[in-house]
Amino acid sequence: MALLEVENLQTHFRTPDGVNRAVDGLSFSVEAGETVAIVGESGCGKSVTSMSILRLIPEPPGKIAGSIRFNGRDLLKLSDREMRAVRGNEISMIFQEPMTSLNPVLTVGRQIGETLRLHQGMSASQAEARAVEMLKLVGIPEPQRRVKEYPHQLSGGMRQRVMIAIALACNPKLLIADEPTTALDVTIQAQILDLMRDLKRTVGAAIVIITHDLGVVAEVAERVIVMYAGRKVEEAAVDKLFGAPRHPYTQGLLGSMPKLGSSLTGEETRLQEIPGLVPSLKKKIEGCVFASRCPHTTDLCRKVAPALEEKAPGHIAACHYAIKEAVAA
């Protein structure tokens, strides 16, 4: 049994001009200790997915349906109190904006200690001592001093380290990282990714990393899920996906990624772009969700939504025309 099994997840929002079907029928699973990446453009529903797993979607206007089994328990069936015991304890989360994700009026120590006091019943002084250890663990110098400081006294990279310390304080089994490096400088990004990889080894948590940055995916993930318009369109091990993408959308994503060492001039290295825009999720989409932007669209695509099919061992894609067996590309 997998650690996390998401089945037919639907997260919809009520808006003044229609129901926004932000996530619509998503299924995936995460094994214990595994690192899975969810990629896609902004607005594809990847962040909503991560928020749905922890039930951080405000209801109303949102609504979550389907099932999210974590360690065999369906999180969607838990009471609010039971759910709070899961958050920050068994599943924790790191957010994109380290500048704004920490509470400006509470000390760093208090914010790390809060999870420990909530879930492990520590006293204030025990929690602070442990907070100092956590700061040391995530590589913040002078933890004794930093623990008494406020977030505005720390740099962006340090704040993200603090976020990681908060997330890992209770040794969670699953860590969801929503664009953890997007807001950081490139050099800091690498440090944070390294830190996450190191800590994953020591803590042994499974990681779901949500990103639009395929470079990050290649660096940390074992398996990749590609999302488009609230649905999964392709899933494969990271080398298979990068080596032989099946879905035209994935192909487009990879084609639009600049490659290291390529020169900026000349025809061959010109970046591909995916024409058109993500369709509105407030209307029901007939046929394939990618049909409006796909270079290979046919009448069939516009009429019939393709099911997810195993195109090669462990390689799933939702495209009528994706070929089934691996071909040397």
Add this chain to the structure above:
Amino acid sequence: MSASVLSPGDVAPEAVKAAAPTPDIMPPVKVRKGLWGFMYRNPSIAIGGTIVLLMILMAVFAPLLWTVDPTALAPARRTREPSAMYWFGTDMLGRDVYSRVVYGARVSLIVGFAVAFFASVAGLAIGLISGFVRWADGIIMRVMDGLMSIPSILLAIALMALTRGSVGNVILAITVAEIPRVSRLVRGVVLSLREQPYVDAAVSCGTRTPVIIWRHILPNTIAPMTVQATYVCASAMIVESILSFIGAGTPPIIPSWGNIMAEGRALWQVKPYIVFFPAVFLSITVLAVNLLGDGLRDALDPRMAKRL
């Protein structure tokens, strides 16, 4: 990259696998358009606007609304309880309270609208000067700070204590008390707009200040000014009633809601209706204007709506 995609002809129809459709998990949203949609989304404007309109009609057509002369004394029928004859009863001088209340709407509405208008115009002028003329800003804002630190009702009272009670003086006194707030608002808008890149661009292209004010500043002040003017109108009506109530407002000869209540004050424990009816009309009118203001704020400036 298209190497892993078959051409359309390669797929046999029986190989096509359709995805199961996803169910609806919440009822569809009914999108309302047009005037009714606007009213539905902005009930405050609809309700507030309707009531304000009714009150204006009542004030304008007061003589036609089965009223008698609101100042006609009739000592013989003093303090009659409300009845079919005297809908809201009579006061201690025998005047018909219903007629007085209906006519009283005129004073409240005139004071409210006049103060809103004059305070907006003066506030706009002062705010613009303050926002554009650096050396004047310091002086003007210190004066406004000074005026604002005198509680506005107290300021209006102090001004009224000096002058003879008349509707014009009431308007003037309340306007003076309201000007600092409006000019601060306008100045704030001007200063924040001046930081905007497009205004910077206009300045760097050598556009003259009056043109910048006309094209960039004024259009952006209209929304917050309208909202503010509505609130000023509501507060002016309340201040007028308070001034009249304590005997420093509209002269007693003119029926105003504040005056009627001031006169009913001595008898309020035994004849509460004399105070009750003007109180209800005043409260409903101010409530309607406030609702209108809230609605306008939500509709005109979603960013501001979040703040208040």
Add this chain to the structure above:
Amino acid sequence: MFAYVVRRVLATIPVMAIVALFVFSLLYIAPGDPAAVIAGDQATPEDVERIRQSLGLDRPYLVRFGSWVFDIMRGDLGVSIFTNLPVVTMIKQRIEPTLSLMIVTLCLAVSIAVPMGVVAAWKVGTWIDRAVMGFAVLGFSVPVFVVGYLLAYIFALELDWLPVQGYTSFSQGFVPWIENLILPAVALGSVYIALIARITRATMLEVLQQDYIRTARAKGAGQTSILFLHALKNAAVPIVTVIGIGIALLIGGAVVTESVFAIPGLGRLTVDAILRRDYPVIQGVVLLFSFVYVLVNLAIDLLYTLFDPRIRY
């Protein structure tokens, strides 16, 4: 920090000077002879002359202002034209009821309004939120004396739970003191509660959308902790600011409330002084209220650091 306090205190001096100049000039803004204005319609020429003398109208304007300010600094606000008592003495006699009323109203309003606003923001869009907002609009719309009469009618005349009118000094005991103040405080507080509840709700709504609130939820923090520990502390600065600004409403409202409930305080003194055109008293009271208002808001400014560590002076 110290330098900031000094700067901030110094900055209130021009404000107070403008208030003083304005209050002083009030008498001279009015058209006609100020002595005649004060004397009123039935005055004899001798009365007018006497008032002119007492105001020192024969001296130049700025000299009069200067000596007036100098007198104020020494604690002399002049002499009432009507009672011939020093204004300071009259204010001292009347200050206790007004101060009591203000403090009770302040405590009552803050302790009701802040939780109201917090709950409305938490339950945004529900009937609880709508009820709070409806109450707030109503509080803004019903004049304080109407609320006062309504409360007095229901709770004093009909139900006979509380005294209709009057004031009992604190020295007579807490219970009679507070009994007399409950209705006036609720009446006076209605606008104030509306104001604070509204700003609390608005600020909380904004704070609750912040990323750090999402972080707190993701940590498993409970609703109470999120609202009162994580959110309210962040919302404190605007709320406290409005509490300070709203004191102006209390001061203005006190004038009316004291009339409704026959409380012998500064508000009544003001109303009586207006009806008698007792200008030195009006000036004294307006000046006092304005200075208190400025000082309270100064104190609140200086308190900001308690709520937000980012504010450094």
